[in-house]
Amino acid sequence: MTEILKPTRRGLLRGAAALGATGAIASPLVLREARAQAAFNWKRFSGQSIDVLLVKNPRSDLFQAAEKEFTELTGIKVSSEQVPEQQQRQKAVIEFASGKPSFDVSAISLHVQKRMAAKGKWFADLSPMIKDASLTSPDFNFEDFGAGAVAYARQADGALDTLPYFVDYWMLYYNKELFDAKGVAYPKSMDEMAVAAAKLHDPAKGVAGFVSRGLKNANVPVWACLVLGQGIETTSAEGKLLTDTPEAIWAAELYKKLNKDTGPVGSVGFNWNECQTTFMQGRAAMWLDGIGFATPLEDPSKSRIVGKVGYGVTPPGPKAHHAGMFGDGIGISRGSAKKEAAWLYIQFITNKAQQLAMLKAGAGAPARSSAYLDTATIEASKFGKQYFDCLLNSAKIARAALPQIVPVTEFRDVFGVALTNAIGGADVAAELKKATEAFAPVLAKSEQG
Missing domain, CATH: 3.40.190.10 (Periplasmic binding protein-like II)
Structure with a gap:
């Protein structure tokens, strides 16, 4: 941080402290200088x-x-x-x-x-x-x-x-009009999300039952939020990878099912902005992502579904109910x-x-x-x-979704590829095992450094 006080002013303030310690009365000049330093002024750095x-x-x-x-x-x-x-x-x-x-x-x-x-x-x-x-x-x-x-x-x-x-709390955006048209109720569990998505999926009308990030790296938070439904995170408190456990495999299988069976064409390349565009054009019934992306959904100049958007807390998983944070x-x-x-x-x-x-x-x-x-x-x-x-309500059940590690970008890159491959039809367990083995030494090295 650049020096704020000039040496002469520091000297004055030191002098004031010394006088105070001996019981002497500070001079008017010293008092004015001390007060000047304590005053806040929004214009102080004008011109920068x-x-x-x-x-x-x-x-x-x-x-x-x-x-x-x-x-x-x-x-x-x-x-x-x-x-x-x-x-x-x-x-x-x-x-x-x-x-x-x-x-x-x-x-x-x-x-x-x-x-x-x-x-x-x-x-x-x-x-x-x-x-x-x-x-x-x-x-x-x-x-x-x-x-x-x-x-x-x-x-x-x-x-x-x-x-x-x-x-940012992750939640489930849903199109109330599409839900009502097919008599589908808001899902009460993560498994029910897949059931609802299948009922709402209507490719002939250009409507996907579900949309989420498919692009490698960007897609990992979606999977991580589903993992929370099993009551665990992708790493333990001790830093051990839990990415090829039965719970993590279950979440990845659900991710694959939602995106492969009921996602829009090309979703393997979607980040949040492509998901947002698809949803606000009325071409997806559900979208799992952060609540911070709501702004354009209620903007008539950008969205075709103004007044039709439902905002739902992420449904519970088999073992726990959390909103990714x-x-x-x-x-x-x-x-x-x-x-x-x-x-x-x-x-x-x-x-x-x-x-x-x-x-x-x-x-x-x-x-x-x-x-x-x-x-x-x-x-x-x-x-x-x-x-x-x-x-x-999401704030009450919030839990960090991504591991707080140094190589989190590498984590997202490695497991993002596994999830992308899964959408393409690859075996989920095999992909997660391969990704876990590839990332383990990266994590270990980062912890030693």
Whole structure:
């Protein structure tokens, strides 16, 4: 972090401390200097410019929409870029590895890059800035951030190198009109999802019973959420792989059945955006993914199913009922020369008003607790009570879906291929066994390093 106080001012403050220790009365000049350092001023870094790397999604749209207001408030100019998820992650890895990233601020997926960021020392610790009254607005109220979200973002050494702003719970979007037309009830279990999908699947009319991510790497969270229905995660608390167990095989078989038998043509290449497009065009009856992708579904200029969308909590599995939990954080590049201006940006785009705007827009679950207390806003929202009930009920049963390991991207790559092969007709157990054997040494090496 660049030095904020000039040496002469430090000397004055040290002098004031010394006088206080001896019972002497501090001079008016010293008192004025001390008060000046404690005062917060949004315009303090006016004239600076910062670069921001974002992931392409509805939350980033809200960030960019707020940039003009931020610049008017602070005098700081923002140049931000939205990059599709997979490419953004690759860009972050490459640029942070160079030691000289082109951006001052970056958003990251905590469920993918948290431990990688810690190991590579990507970000500056935000804790000292949060505690600095001259850098943090009096109304920022850090305590408003949910304890769970903060714990999710905090590193093992205690550093808070990103501020959590979004927690994503996986749920089941469903087309009420299609369900009603065929008299299908909302599935009460994961197995019933497959039964309902088969009833709703109607290729002759261009309607798939179910859609989810089929693209390798992107598809792993779908399988991981199904694994939670067996009461386990893909790794144990001790870091042991549970990816070729009977429970993991069951989840992969269900994934294969849903996507191969009742998915749209070409779904093997789908990421979330292709799934979203298919669903909001009325060409899929169900879509399992994050609640943060709801925004365009109720937008008449983009969606054909406005008012027809159902928001359901992920159905329980054979042994447990969990909603997969993912999350995003935003941090300041350790090598940035504009850390203070970058911190003003972060605290502005994560303030109470912006977090509430996220909730109002249906862009996901904010990390701040206060957003959920605004009942008037919730009642007036275009998303309706079912959306918020789904969000709140999902929070009660949330569980991290992906393993919190360093090589999580490699994990997704290796098992993503297995799942893609399964959709193509390959034997599930054989694919998972092969993937587990291939990944085991990668995980072991990462734990030793």
